[in-house]
Amino acid sequence: MNVPDIIVMTVLAITIGLAIFGAIRNRKKGCGCGCGGSCSGCGLSENCKDKK
Amino acid sequence: MTLKDLNLSESAEITKVGGTGALRQHFLDMGLIPGSEVTLIKYAPLGDPAELSVHGYELTLRLDDMAKIDIIPKEGSEKAQPSKKAVSATAHPGLGEGGKFHPKGSGNPLPDDTTLTFALVGNQNSGKTTLFNQLTGSNQHVGNFPGVTVDRKDGVIKGHPNTLVTDLPGIYSMSPYSSEEIVSRSFVMDEKPCGIINIVDATNIERNLYLTMQLLEMDIPMVVALNMMDEVRGNGGTIDINALELALGVPVVPISAAKNQGIDELIEHAIHVAHYRETPLKHDFCDESDNGGAVHRCRHAIYHLIEDHAAVAGIPPHFAASKVIEGDKLVIDQLKLDINELETIDHIVLQMETEGGLDRSAAIADMRYSFIFKICRESVKKPGKSKESLRSERMDSILTGKWTAIPFFALIMLLISFLTFNVIGGTLQNLLAAGIDALTETVDAALTRGNVSPILHGLVIDGIFAGVGSVLSFLPIIVTLFFFLSLLEDSGYIARVAFFMDKLLRKVGLSGRSIVPMLIGFGCTVPAVMSTRTLPSERDRKMTILLTPFMSCAAKMPIYAFFVDAFFEGHKALIFAGLYALGIIVSILVALLFRGTLFKGEAVPFVMELPNYRMPSAGNVGRLLWEKAKDFLQRAFTIILLATIVIWLLQGFDFRFNAVSDAKDSMLATVAGFLVPLMKPAGLGDWKICTSLLTGFMAKESVVSTLEVLYVQGIQNALSVKTALSFLVFSLLYTPCVAAIASIKRELGHKWAVGVVLWQCFVAWLFAVIVHLITILF
Numbered sequence: 001m002n003v004p005d006i007i008v009m010t011v012l013a014i015t016i017g018l019a020i021f022g023a024i025r026n027r028k029k030g031c032g033c034g035c036g037g038s039c040s041g042c043g044l045s046e047n048c049k050d051k052k
Numbered sequence: 053m054t055l056k057d058l059n060l061s062e063s064a065e066i067t068k069v070g071g072t073g074a075l076r077q078h079f080l081d082m083g084l085i086p087g088s089e090v091t092l093i094k095y096a097p098l099g100d101p102a103e104l105s106v107h108g109y110e111l112t113l114r115l116d117d118m119a120k121i122d123i124i125p126k127e128g129s130e131k132a133q134p135s136k137k138a139v140s141a142t143a144h145p146g147l148g149e150g151g152k153f154h155p156k157g158s159g160n161p162l163p164d165d166t167t168l169t170f171a172l173v174g175n176q177n178s179g180k181t182t183l184f185n186q187l188t189g190s191n192q193h194v195g196n197f198p199g200v201t202v203d204r205k206d207g208v209i210k211g212h213p214n215t216l217v218t219d220l221p222g223i224y225s226m227s228p229y230s231s232e233e234i235v236s237r238s239f240v241m242d243e244k245p246c247g248i249i250n251i252v253d254a255t256n257i258e259r260n261l262y263l264t265m266q267l268l269e270m271d272i273p274m275v276v277a278l279n280m281m282d283e284v285r286g287n288g289g290t291i292d293i294n295a296l297e298l299a300l301g302v303p304v305v306p307i308s309a310a311k312n313q314g315i316d317e318l319i320e321h322a323i324h325v326a327h328y329r330e331t332p333l334k335h336d337f338c339d340e341s342d343n344g345g346a347v348h349r350c351r352h353a354i355y356h357l358i359e360d361h362a363a364v365a366g367i368p369p370h371f372a373a374s375k376v377i378e379g380d381k382l383v384i385d386q387l388k389l390d391i392n393e394l395e396t397i398d399h400i401v402l403q404m405e406t407e408g409g410l411d412r413s414a415a416i417a418d419m420r421y422s423f424i425f426k427i428c429r430e431s432v433k434k435p436g437k438s439k440e441s442l443r444s445e446r447m448d449s450i451l452t453g454k455w456t457a458i459p460f461f462a463l464i465m466l467l468i469s470f471l472t473f474n475v476i477g478g479t480l481q482n483l484l485a486a487g488i489d490a491l492t493e494t495v496d497a498a499l500t501r502g503n504v505s506p507i508l509h510g511l512v513i514d515g516i517f518a519g520v521g522s523v524l525s526f527l528p529i530i531v532t533l534f535f536f537l538s539l540l541e542d543s544g545y546i547a548r549v550a551f552f553m554d555k556l557l558r559k560v561g562l563s564g565r566s567i568v569p570m571l572i573g574f575g576c577t578v579p580a581v582m583s584t585r586t587l588p589s590e591r592d593r594k595m596t597i598l599l600t601p602f603m604s605c606a607a608k609m610p611i612y613a614f615f616v617d618a619f620f621e622g623h624k625a626l627i628f629a630g631l632y633a634l635g636i637i638v639s640i641l642v643a644l645l646f647r648g649t650l651f652k653g654e655a656v657p658f659v660m661e662l663p664n665y666r667m668p669s670a671g672n673v674g675r676l677l678w679e680k681a682k683d684f685l686q687r688a689f690t691i692i693l694l695a696t697i698v699i700w701l702l703q704g705f706d707f708r709f710n711a712v713s714d715a716k717d718s719m720l721a722t723v724a725g726f727l728v729p730l731m732k733p734a735g736l737g738d739w740k741i742c743t744s745l746l747t748g749f750m751a752k753e754s755v756v757s758t759l760e761v762l763y764v765q766g767i768q769n770a771l772s773v774k775t776a777l778s779f780l781v782f783s784l785l786y787t788p789c790v791a792a793i794a795s796i797k798r799e800l801g802h803k804w805a806v807g808v809v810l811w812q813c814f815v816a817w818l819f820a821v822i823v824h825l826i827t828i829l830f
Contacts, residue, residue: 004502008512015516016697022690 053125055090055104055118063091063126069414070120074227075657077378080417081225082659083107083259084121086410087418094448097457098555101564101658107258108434110662112551112564117657142294148275148303148321148330160329162246168215168326171240173267174251175260176222177663179279183251183309184219187319209319217249221585224259226266226371227380235585240270241367247326248274249318254284254291254306257432258424264300265420268332269371273325274302277318281306289435299427301333310669335370337423346408347419350377353400361387377401378413440664444544447665451545457552464545468536472529473628480528481613488521507711511700514764519696519757524688526610526753527681533606534680535673537575542668546571547660554658560640561647563587564658566596570639573603574632577792581799589656595646597799601788601812602639604632607752611783614756618768619776631784638785638815687751695747696757703743703762715740715762734820735778735827740770745786752789774827778820786816 058064066088069079083106084090091105101114162168172187174180188207209215220236227233240248250267252260257278267274276296284291297304303321307314324330338348355373362369365386375383376397389397401412408415450456471477492513499509540546546568554564565587573580580600587593604612612631620627702720705711712718720743727742736742744758763770771779787793787809797805 002503004499004504005508008499008502008504008508012508012511016694019690019693022686023694 053123055092055113055121055123056115058090058092058118058123058125060092060094063089064123065089065126066121066123068122070122071117075117075659076120077227077413078224078659079117079121080413081227081262082111082661083262083421084111085417085421086414088421089126090123094452095454096452096552096555097454098552100555101551103452103551103662107256109256109259112554112658112660112662114554114658117659142292142298144294145298147297147301147333148325161327162329165214166246166327168212168247168323169243169245170209170215170217170247170249170322170326171236171243171245172217172219172249172251173236173240173263174222174279175224175253175256175263177661178222178251178253178260179309180219180222180251183249183277183279183307183315184217186309186312186315187217209323212319212323215323218245223263225263226375227378240267240272245272246329247322248272249277249322250274251277251279251309254278254281255435255438257291258421258428261424261428262417262420265337265423266371266374268300268302268337269335269368269374271331271335271368271370273328273330274332275318275322275325276300276302276304277309277314278304278306279309282308282311282313283438283440284435287435287438290433292431295431296427299334299431335368338419339422342419342422343408343410343415346404347377347415350400350404350415351419354397357393357396357400358387358389361389361393364388374416377404378416438664440666444664448548452548452552457548461549461552464540468533469628469632472532472536473624477529477532480532481525484528485525488517488525492517492521507704510704511697515696515700515761516693518760519700520688520693522614522760523610523692523753523757524685526613527684527688529609529613530606530684531677531681533609534575535677537572538673538676539668540571542666542672544663544665547662550658550660551662558654560643561651561654562595562599562643563592563656565660566592566599569596569600570603573600573605575606577601577603577605577788578795581792581795584799587656591651591653592656594800594804595643595651597796597804598646598808598811599639599643601792601796601808602635602642602785604635604784605752605788605792607789608783610753610756611748612780614759614767615776615780618766619771619773627780631780634781634819635784638819642815687753691751692754692757695750695754696761699743699747699758700761720762731817733824734782734817735775735824736782736820738771738775741775741779745782748783748789749787750790752783755783774824777827778824781823782816782820784816785812785819787812 053064055064055066066084066086068086069076069084071079088106093103093105093110095102096112099115101112102118104111104113172180172184184205184207187209189210205219206216207219209217218239220239221233223233223236226237226240239245248267248270250264252264264276278291278293278296281291291306293304293306303325305314305318305321307318309315336351338351339345340348342348351373354376355369358372358376359369362372365372365388367383367386372383372387376387384394404415405411410418451460495517496509496513499512504512540549549571550564550567552564553567557564557566566584569580569583569587572583577600580603581597584593584596584600587596612628616624616627699720702723703715703718705719706717707719707722715721716739721739724739724743724746727746728737728739731737731742736745740759740762743762744755747758748755759767788796793805793809796808
């Protein structure tokens with residue numbers, strides 16, 4: 001395995017890690033209104049934010 | 053004579069309101085009460101429904117419902133009543149102000165660390181969400197048709213961390229008519245906020261104060277925010293705030309939510325009344341002189357009769373008394389009255405009806421409107437016809453004109469399609485695609501130079517760049533489509549579409565209001581499903597939710613564009629228009645099927661307010677576009693990127709994780725293989741096609757990225773035109789994505805959600821088979 005391989009694999013690992021983190025975060029934060037976690041936009045779901 | 057017999061531009065006085073139940077109550081709440089003057093403005097292009105003017109605002113009603121309202125014709129048409137009293141010298145009552153209403157520091161304050169909760173309550177389209185955004189600094193979406201807010205939203209008032217304000221869906225009265233009205237009523241009754249901020253549209257003050265009357269009966273500290281005062285003043289009107297404040301017994305603050313005027317004063321008063329628990333000074337609006345005092349005597353008799361039950365049930369007694377007279381079953385049940393009390397109430401109400409000449413519901417509505425007219429005579433100088441109203445009339449002469457409405461609607465839709473797919477969105481898409489191609493080539497060259505291993509090279513270029521890049525290039529088209537939908541919504545045009553489409557939609561068992569979710573469905577099914585909450589009947593809601601996914605959402609556009617580029621280069625417009633039209637035709641067929649089976653019966657009456665046209669706010673449109681772009685990018689770089697990598701890996705390896713030379717031997721081919729026999733009759737019996745459709749369940753854009761990864765040699769070299777057509781039809785109609793299913797589950801429950809998945813897959817399969825058979829024949 002040469003150095004460029006290692007660099008590409010590192011970049012890929014970071015990208016995949018961030019994508020998984022983002023997907024989980026969206027899923028956790030996401031309210032199901034389709035806003036993918038950025039709830040302040042449509043506000044159509046009761047789970048959007050600060051639901052008591 | 054009934055309202056249905058009234059001629060155009062003629063006015064009449066209402067003598068009797070027929071109908072039954074919640075609908076009749078809704079008529080009364082909207083101001084259609086005996087004694088009111090009503091003017092027929094126009095009929096919808098197809099002759100039904102009609103637009104009426106009552107109490108200075110425009111309302112739509114169907115002819116069948118108009119036939120339930122008796123009238124006596126009047127000479128001349130309704131005109132704005134000039135006030136006898138322009139500006140009075142009423143001293144400022146100083147309600148809600150320390151040092152005026154009570155000495156500073158006195159009163160009955162809540163502990164300083166209490167979180168002050170506020171309910172933001174008002175009529176539909178009165179500017180609640182605009183005010184909410186001003187109060188909290190948040191960016192909730194604002195629209196210009198009745199019922200944009202379909203759920204409650206919470207936020208902290210800027211600079212006041214110990215507060216929580218809840219924006220509630222707009223309601224016309226505390227009689228629950230639609231599910232959104234139930235949300236608002238339940239919040240005020242059950243959660244007992246520390247204060248109510250009642251937003252009143254000053255340009256339409258009579259009808260708006262009707263809800264205020266009922267909120268005052270709730271005995272919760274309250275401030276009236278008199279919104280759109282800039283419009284009233286700009287059109288020569290004025291309101292004596294001091295006189296109004298004195299009459300209502302709560303602080304009244306003139307504001308302009310859109311221009312951020314008067315907001316600080318409003319916050320100050322709201323916090324004051326909530327903190328010091330200053331409840332309204334007035335809860336009683338009956339007058340001994342009205343109708344010989346029949347309502348007055350009835351209301352007080354019932355008040356005393358139910359006082360103890362109301363205290364036990366936790367319902368404010370004045371509110372409970374009014375609701376018992378109206379016959380509100382929910383409140384009557386909550387009071388747990390015994391048989392003697394119920395019988396006594398019936399006798400008292402009967403006596404009131406006999407003496408006053410009005411039935412129970414009409415008598416209470418009449419009591420409220422009599423009070424409102426009295427205080428408006430004293431304190432309101434009505435503006436002349438506003439600039440906004442005149443502009444709306446001019447625009448409506450074309451946009452809802454008898455011969456022009458439908459052609460203009462078609463023209464607007466065509467123009468939006470043309471600008472989205474060709475001029476703006478299309479051009480930007482080409483630019484972005486060129487940028488992505490250049491980046492891909494640069495990375496490809498760099499990887500080649502670095503002698504990176506072929507597997508990694510393939511994953512980066514053929515997997516990630518091909519998959520995500522192909523989806524990403526559609527961002528401009530999707531943002532452009534949302535831009536135009538947002539303009540339609542913010543301008544007030546969508547409400548007009550509902551008006552003139554009502555008759556057509558009724559033929560398939562729906563009401564004109566169902567057009568709003570359906571148009572939103574062309575953008576995204578999720579908010580479309582949520583927006584069905586504005587529909588007042590369960591039947592209409594369910595039916596609309598089941599039809600909305602057939603509208604081709606923006607996420608399906610990349611699929612169409614991908615296939616058009618590959619197979620139908622010269623027929624882009626035809627294929628796009630055909631697919632959109634097919635979605636609409638299938639929804640009509642399904643609606644007809646539902647109407648005769650699952651959802652027998654008629655659509656609910658069409659009672660809707662037509663707001664004035666307004667210039668869409670750049671900030672509001674910009675915020676919506678940013679949110680949609682952010683959402684799309686987030687999905688592209690999370691779920692679609694991961695799906696692309698997983699697909700690339702699964703199609704490159706077998707179950708022993710050995711690299712395969714032919715993708716037919718891969719894990720993916722085996723897994724997706726079980727669908728192949730099922731899809732064969734539709735001409736889609738290829739494991740690659742089945743895989744792409746499966747990934748589309750997560751997000752529709754994934755279909756394209758999967759096809760890009762699986763057909764390395766180019767899809768046009770692997771599939772025929774016939775298969776492409778069948779695939780497009782299946783993609784158009786099959787199950788909505790998981791986010792849309794989740795929203796359907798939330799609205800209708802998991803059984804319906806599963807049903808939608810299975811049903812739409814079946815419909816899609818059926819139509820794909822039909823298309824496949826037709827293409828084989830030709």
